Amino acid sequence: MANQSGIAITIRAFLPTGKTLDEQFTALGIVRDAHATGDYTALLKAAAVEEVKTEQKTRRVAEVTPPSTQDETPTTGEGDESGLKAMLDGVPPIGDIDDAGQGGEPAGTVGGAQMEGDDDSAEVPAFLKNKKKNAA
Numbered sequence: 001m002a003n004q005s006g007i008a009i010t011i012r013a014f015l016p017t018g019k020t021l022d023e024q025f026t027a028l029g030i031v032r033d034a035h036a037t038g039d040y041t042a043l044l045k046a047a048a049v050e051e052v053k054t055e056q057k058t059r060r061v062a063e064v065t066p067p068s069t070q071d072e073t074p075t076t077g078e079g080d081e082s083g084l085k086a087m088l089d090g091v092p093p094i095g096d097i098d099d100a101g102q103g104g105e106p107a108g109t110v111g112g113a114q115m116e117g118d119d120d121s122a123e124v125p126a127f128l129k130n131k132k133k134n135a136a
Helices: 021-037 041-046 082-088 131-135
Strands: 002-014 048-061
Antiparallel strands (some): 002 048
């Protein structure tokens, strides 16, 4: 990145659109054409300029790299699979994902937690177990 000094120009103007449909269409057409072509001279001629403000600015711009002297072969967009291969590294093939879920979790679990059935195993703390079973 390099710094580039310049002058920032701010133009404040007003373009009256008129009262009739034809006048409004003409004004909007001038604006549309100016945006499409990037040539704002017709727009500035039609508008009433209210204020022009200029100030010294410094911007950061990307450095222009000199063209390489190596003979590059043109690409047609077909057969360039190196970027795609690098992007897909680490993604399991479709055949490796089974009905048990992603990441090799057993069926019926989400994030390692059992989804179905009442399991009174020793892994469940006593305060989480159903108290009705202990009273009977």
